[in-house]
Amino acid sequence: MTNKDIRMGTKSIWAGEQDYLAFGATQVPVVHSVSYGYDDMDEWYEVAVGNKKGHIYGRNTNPTVEAFENKVRILEGAEHATSFSTGMAAISNTLGTFLFPGDRVVSIKDTYGGTNKIFTEFLPQLNIDVQLCDTGDHEAIEAEIEKGCKVLYLETPTNPTVKITDIKRMAEAGRKAGAIVIVDNTFATPINQNPLELGVDLVLHSATKFLGGHADALGGVLVGSKELVEKVYHYREINGATIDPMAAYLLLRGMKTLKLRVERQNENAQKVAEYLQTVDVVEGVYYPGLPTHPHHDIAKEQMSGFGGMLSFSVKGGVDTVRHLLPKLQFANRAANLGAVETIVGPSRTTSHVECTPEERAAMGIPEGLIRYSAGIEDIEDLIGDLEQAFQSLPEEILQST
DSSP states (O other): OOGGGSOHHHHHHHTTTGGGOOTTOSSOOOOOOSBOOOSOHHHHHHHHTTSSSOOSBTTTOOHHHHHHHHHHHHHHTOSEEEEESSHHHHHHHHHHHHOOTTOEEEEETTSOHHHHHIIIIIHHHTTOEEEEEOTTOHHHHHHHHHTOOSEEEEESSOTTTOOOOOHHHHHHHHHHTTOEEEEEOTTTHHHHOOGGGGTOSEEEEETTTTTTOSSOOOOEEEEEOHHHHHHHHHHHHHHTOOOOHHHHHHHHHHGGGHHHHHHHHHHHHHHHHHHHTTOTTEEEEEOTTSTTSTTHHHHHHHOSSOOSEEEEEETTHHHHHHHHGGGOSSOEESSOOSSSSOEEEETTTTTTTTSOHHHHHHTTOOTTEEEEEOOSSOHHHHHHHHHHHHHTSOHHHHHHO
């Protein structure tokens, strides 16, 4: 049976692990060794320069880490993969590899807050021209790409407004301009979306989120062609943003249930979004699975599932958020997403805490926006929990609606 014949649920469990099993174990071991010894000096040299498979030093490679990378690579249908200590390390190291003074990068306004800070604060300091376009305005993005573009960086769905960009269309525009096209696939996961199949060059994830799924390990990962990924790997090995072997093991273990978790989160997010549309105090619900989403048709075309992430805005803004969120019994109020437990939080303390209220407003993020990461709980309990939380709002807030 070829790799293409094997379904995603089976790949999530088996892919990338067989070469790393030892002593008859059925699970990949956690290898904590910092260095690897060789009696044969010539063999040591061949491994050190990459002519022979093996490991020499933990900052470069590690068997447990390599197994994790291989699983993501196979799930995304990529040629090569490398990993990082965090999702932001994956983003910053990738951009740092390909962008130099005088280069031009085109992206969208609705990227994750940390990514946005790289575009608005750090890259301009290096004399790199950054052009951020309105997310979803494909004509405007194409026009900027045509002016010259070294890197086209996309995030879809976006964090936290869950906007959608037409990946295939943008990849074609980027390819014509000779740009390296990068997509952050964290929200979708390889279960719901495979950007490489749509023509992009590189795909990255904050593995901390859905890939790991248990909110207990930090990590990032990049996949794509061997040529491009090896360039990023070299940048990372020198700059040192190496993932810890124990974190890699936890992420690897978490990915065994990736398809099961994501399918349940897709279902729960869809039903929660539909419920929120019926609540008077909710003034906007943002989820690509809703027909009311402005790019619902694009999402249907390029996604096999709409994801476990949604957001909604409430009347009364921050005051309503302050009253509502503490009343939820089945949701962690935390700056994370993609876990088996439902997680909620306003953008002002989660995705865009680094930004000022004015910067958030410019990105179309109201202070009363709540990011909702659907877990795998029973949907009746999640909706019942939301119902009781809304009913507990003070009378003055309910009357204002």
